[in-house]
Amino acid sequence: xxxxxxxxxxxxxxxxxxxxxxxxxxxxxxxxxxxxxxxxxxxxxxxxxxxxxxxxxxxxxxxxxxxxxxxxxxxxxxxxxxxxxxxxxxxxxxxxxxxxxxxxxxxxxxxxxxxxxxxxxxxxxxxxxxxxxxxxxxxxxxxxxxxxxxxxxxxxxxxxxxxxxxxxxxxxxxxxxxxxxxxxxxxxxxxxxxxxxxxxxxxxxxxxxxxxxxxxxxxxxxxxxxxxxxxxxxxxxxxxxxxxxxxxxxxxxxxxxxxxxxxxxxxxxxxxxxxxxxxxxxxxxxxxxxxxxxxxxxxxxxxxxxxxxxxxxxxxxxxxxxxxxxxxxxxxxxxxxxxxxxxxxxxxxxxx
Amino acid sequence: xxxxxxxxxxxxxxxxxxxxxxxxxxxxxxxxxxxxxxxxxxxxxxxxxxxxxxxxxxxxxxxxxxxxxxxxxxxxxxxxxxxxxxxxxxxxxxxxxxxxxxxxxxxxxxxxxxxxxxxxxxxxxxxxxxxxxxxxxxxxxxxxxxxxxxxxxxxxxxxxxxxxxxxxxxxxxxxxxxxxxxxxxxxxxxxxxxxxxxxxxxxxxxxxxxxxxxxxxxxxxxxxxxxxxxxxxxxxxxxxxxxxxxxxxxxxxxxxxxxxxxxxxxxxxxxxxxxxxxxxxxxxxxxxxxxxxxxxxxxxxxxxxxxxxxxxxxxxxxxxxxxxxxxxxxxxxxxxxxxxxxxxxxxxxxxx
Numbered sequence: 189x190x191x192x193x194x195x196x197x198x199x200x201x202x203x204x205x206x207x208x209x210x211x212x213x214x215x216x217x218x219x220x221x222x223x224x225x226x227x228x229x230x231x232x233x234x235x236x237x238x239x240x241x242x243x244x245x246x247x248x249x250x251x252x253x254x255x256x257x258x259x260x261x262x263x264x265x266x267x268x269x270x271x272x273x274x275x276x277x278x279x280x281x282x283x284x285x286x287x288x289x290x291x292x293x294x295x296x297x298x299x300x301x302x303x304x305x306x307x308x309x310x311x312x313x314x315x316x317x318x319x320x321x322x323x324x325x326x327x328x329x330x331x332x333x334x335x336x337x338x339x340x341x342x343x344x345x346x347x348x349x350x351x352x353x354x355x356x357x358x359x360x361x362x363x364x365x366x367x368x369x370x371x372x373x374x375x376x377x378x379x380x381x382x383x384x385x386x387x388x389x390x391x392x393x394x395x396x397x398x399x400x401x402x403x404x405x406x407x408x409x410x411x412x413x414x415x416x417x418x419x420x421x422x423x424x425x426x427x428x429x430x431x432x433x434x435x436x437x438x439x440x441x442x443x444x445x446x447x448x449x450x451x452x453x454x455x456x457x458x459x460x461x462x463x464x465x466x467x468x469x470x471x472x473x474x475x476x477x478x479x480x481x482x483x484x485x486x487x488x489x490x491x492x493x494x495x496x497x498x499x500x501x502x503x504x505x506x507x508x509x510x511x512x513x514x515x516x517x518x519x520x521x522x523x524x525x526x527x528x529x530x531x532x533x534x535x536x537x538x539x540x
Numbered sequence: 541x542x543x544x545x546x547x548x549x550x551x552x553x554x555x556x557x558x559x560x561x562x563x564x565x566x567x568x569x570x571x572x573x574x575x576x577x578x579x580x581x582x583x584x585x586x587x588x589x590x591x592x593x594x595x596x597x598x599x600x601x602x603x604x605x606x607x608x609x610x611x612x613x614x615x616x617x618x619x620x621x622x623x624x625x626x627x628x629x630x631x632x633x634x635x636x637x638x639x640x641x642x643x644x645x646x647x648x649x650x651x652x653x654x655x656x657x658x659x660x661x662x663x664x665x666x667x668x669x670x671x672x673x674x675x676x677x678x679x680x681x682x683x684x685x686x687x688x689x690x691x692x693x694x695x696x697x698x699x700x701x702x703x704x705x706x707x708x709x710x711x712x713x714x715x716x717x718x719x720x721x722x723x724x725x726x727x728x729x730x731x732x733x734x735x736x737x738x739x740x741x742x743x744x745x746x747x748x749x750x751x752x753x754x755x756x757x758x759x760x761x762x763x764x765x766x767x768x769x770x771x772x773x774x775x776x777x778x779x780x781x782x783x784x785x786x787x788x789x790x791x792x793x794x795x796x797x798x799x800x801x802x803x804x805x806x807x808x809x810x811x812x813x814x815x816x817x818x819x820x821x822x823x824x825x826x827x828x829x830x831x832x833x834x835x836x837x838x839x840x841x842x843x844x845x846x847x848x849x850x851x852x853x854x855x856x857x858x859x860x861x862x863x864x865x866x867x868x869x870x871x872x873x874x875x876x877x878x879x880x881x882x883x884x885x886x887x888x889x890x891x892x
Contacts, residue, residue, distance in 0.1 A: 382754045383729050400748075
């Protein structure tokens with residue numbers, strides 16, 4: 189079996205979304221902050237341009253044929269187009285309505301195409317109460333298995349203001365996924381403490397740092413003590429940094445646990461139990477054995493899931509994306525771990 | 541031989557510094573932003589309180605006796621008290637004068653105590669032209685071997701506005717060291733793209749992320765192409781993240797090198813050649829062999845230097861701080877690498 193945690197489908201025309209917006213937001217098209225770091229060659233694989241000439245990812249049938257069928261993928265998780273950047277929009281109500289419109293479009297026009305598709309529903313991080321309502325409204329759709337949050341935000345995701353989202357996600361048995369794109373623009377913070385990087389090469393190299401900030405917050409603020417069944421997916425932020433991060437956080441907890449007295453176990457316990465990391469962009473170390481060593485250090489047999497990032501040109505092909513590894517480890521990464529993250533039946537037809 | 545890259549000496553009373561300030565800044569004592577993340581138990585080892593009751597690190601003679609002599613340290617680098625946070629001060633001129641006053645005090649009252657002490661001179665990152673002048677003024681003192689920059693700033697350290705500092709440091713044969721403390725307060729950015737963490741345990745866990753932001757900027761902006769003999773020391777930001785960071789940056793460079801066409805080699809080449817990382821806080825992985833693996837992955841035989849962080853309670857003792865390792869590796873970390881970073885003679889009496 190093979191599960192792909194990160195497939196970017198998109199609408200070919202903003203009208204596809206605008207029609208689901210309330211009338212008060214229909215007149216201007218969509219206004220959302222865009223990433224200001226230019227990716228040379230654009231983000232998209234040019235060999236995935238649909239026959240009608242739209243952008244790669246905008247023809248859902250083509251995704252079925254070129255990706256699911258070609259690679260024998262059992263489940264493919266739609267992650268949408270993170271350019272929505274709902275965390276970086278100043279207007280909470282508008283962001284919430286964009287999230288709702290996306291969810292409608294996802295259910296009506298994407299998930300219907302093939303039962304192997306799973307959906308990530310969007311919420312606006314600045315409107316957690318409204319987001320919790322959306323989760324309870326759309327979260328019972330059998331193919332919707334997670335709630336999507338953008339990687340960068342005004343304040344870290346461990347803060348109590350977000351907890352209504354987590355309460356609703358746990359109640360609806362949905363994972364919460366984090367995906368990059370909102371870092372460093374709109375109302376978001378500079379990507380690191382160093383300030384705004386100059387170019388996309390820096391911005392993308394630093395993906396892991398945005399995730400380390402969010403994960404430190406989620407774990408130390410006690411989110412996973414309060415919601416022990418909540419599952420997080422960290423998508424497209426890498427994983428080679430995770431051993432260092434878990435060691436450092438565990439070590440600091442030994443000396444500083446008075447700052448997080450609500451933690452009943454060492455921090456890495458919660459990460460290994462409740463958090464998964466997507467493989468793309470795969471680590472490409474100097475020597476192949478380093479990859480195996482990193483997998484062991486991070487307990488990848490429990491924590492890593494495969495993702496392709498289709499149809500982005502820097503994505504990892506399901507055939508060649510992962511380096512050769514132990515068979516048991518490969519099985520865990522290619523489907524067992526994702527089955528747990530999304531609580532899936534072995535056969536898509538059993539989803540209900 | 542043994543070199544210690546991070547010894548925090550301090551003045552017992554602000555007057556020690558104020559007397560070196562120009563008259564216009566003498567009336568109010570010192571005004572500088574303080575770290576707002578409370579370290580439980582304070583930062584300092586209580587068994588290093590001087591006999592006169594001052595703060596640990598304020599009695600230089602005691603540092604000689606309790607640290608240099610006790611551990612047979614050949615060279616000990618003074619890093620001062622990073623609470624100056626000169627990058628986080630709004631007033632450039634005042635920050636520059638604080639830096640000058642610190643440098644005077646360092647030379648007059650610290651370096652004179654023992655020839656084994658080396659000094660890090662301060663500059664104000666917001667006043668690079670003035671900082672370059674300070675470097676040319678104080679940098680010829682034989683014990684001064686590096687220029688200190690705080691880890692967090694308004695804009696990343698690769699930007700051209702800082703290059704006058706680098707030009708002067710290269711000319712004076714001084715290393716440039718970065719040390720944390722200014723991240724997330726004063727005029728600095730939030731520590732990560734996630735926003736302001738809640739507690740010290742988060743802030744400290746994320747030290748590596750601030751450094752990744754700075755290092756990505758310094759390397760991709762071409763600082764080390766323009767100043768090929770400039771040497772950087774990244775102090776107290778950890779090192780377990782470095783393999784991931786170098787692999788990611790090299791991989792991205794392959795696909796995105798049009799964004800940094802001035803790089804003549806892959807990014808990790810510059811890091812291995814021009815950048816050193818201090819060992820404290822030492823990584824404490826789950827299994828001892830993971831530490832050896834990380835050392836190999838990061839080319840620690842070229843890149844890692846020992847630091848104690850004396851007199852902080854979470855410092856690494858020169859006796860027990862490093863885990864057991866291959867003898868050759870230990871020699872590189874304990875002195876060979878630092879000798880290169882600071883271009884030192886084998887015997888302190890030969891410094892001139």
